[in-house]
Amino acid sequence: MSADPQRAQLLQIAATMREYLETLRESGVTGFGQVVANTPKERSDPVSVSPAAQPPASPRRLVSGAGAEEARSASPPARVAASPSAAQVGDLFLSPKVQTAQTLEELRAEIGDCRRCKLCQGRTKLVFGVGDAKAELVFVGEGPGRDEDLKGEPFVGRAGQLLTEIITKGMKMRRDEVYICNVVKCRPPDNRNPEPDEIAACEPFLIRQLEIVKPRIIVALGTFAAQTLLKTKTPISRLRGNWHAYQGIRLMPTLHPAYLLRNPADKKLVWQDIQAVLREMGRL
Ligand code: SF4
Incomplete structure (x- = not known):
């Protein structure tokens, strides 16, 4: 139990509200008493997506919350970042200064x-995170493990070494050229999955x-990073390998390095995703 069970309970309620709002949006409800008309135009014109959330125009495929079948469609993503952000509804205790911090140091x-x-x-x-504060490429993982918790730096254990190899040997970049962070900043006990609250x-x-x-x-590493950023419950196995968008930023989900340590045969899939990233960066 939390040292502050009331706060934990409120956060749980906030997480539940968020899921409920997402369900309403998926059902076409964009406000109380308002339902999106089911016309062809409006189906193809996602009224609940803010301009900032729209992906950039691109001839490349962009999918969101979608699998390979949907990836074959030429349609732009209809649900990119469509849900209210956690900054809006998730944390009732959030300091306004968090949302207005201008630098990583301030944040x-x-x-x-x-x-x-x-x-x-x-x-x-x-x-918190490590790397270039102006990086062109950001890797987002799930949460710290034991080594990261001890050192205070993301991806420094065995999985981190594999990520470093992907960056340095595969991408021919320096680790400090990219920025690396996680969805949750503190280690879940026994490396369990982070919980919704x-x-x-x-x-x-x-x-x-x-x-x-x-x-x-952005390269989203593993299920939790991809699902959190894309506001979807689609499995990583269906998300990976296709371009998505997060707030107008191109996002490539791929498998987590920790998974690759257990399933080395799937390294080729990650290499395919990384090659797509390299092509997008003009490095391949
Ligand atoms: S994971 Fe750590 S940094 Fe993030 S909200 Fe919980 S206590 Fe704060």
Whole structure:
């Protein structure tokens, strides 16, 4: 149990509300008492997507919350970032300064000794992020593991070494040329999956990190990063390999390096995704 069970309970309620709002949007409800008319025009014109959430015009495929079948469609994504962000509804305790921080240093200072969710109880160090604050490419993972928790830096354990190899040997880039962070900043106990209330509490930090860095490309590593950023429950196996969009930023989901350690045969799939990223960056 959290040291502040009332706060944990409120965060759980916020996460539930968020899921409920997402369900309403998927049903065409964009406001109380308002239902999107079921006309062909409006079906192809996603009224619930803000201009900022629209993906950039591109001849390349962009899909969101979709599998390979949908990827074959030439239609633009209809549900990119369509749900209200956690910054809007997720964290009732969020300091306004988190959303207005202008630099990563300011944001980190605002996060402070964060106790907004129960993951604070087991952490050694909060793992904020590392790399170039103006990086063209950002990798987003799930959450810190044991090594990351001890060091306070993302992706420094075995999975992190594999990610570093992907960056340095595969992409021929330096690790400090990219920016690396996670959905949740504190280690889930026993490396369990982060829970919805924890993601809801921590996601505003990720949202602001991405707003500050303004990358051109995001690589979402694994299920939780991809599903959190794309607001979908589609499995990573169907998301990966296709371009999606997050707030107008091109997003490539791929398999998590920790998964690759257990399933090395799937490294070829990640290499395919990374090659697509390299092509998009003009490096291949
Ligand atoms: S996981 Fe995020 S919200 Fe939870 S305590 Fe850590 S920094 Fe705060």
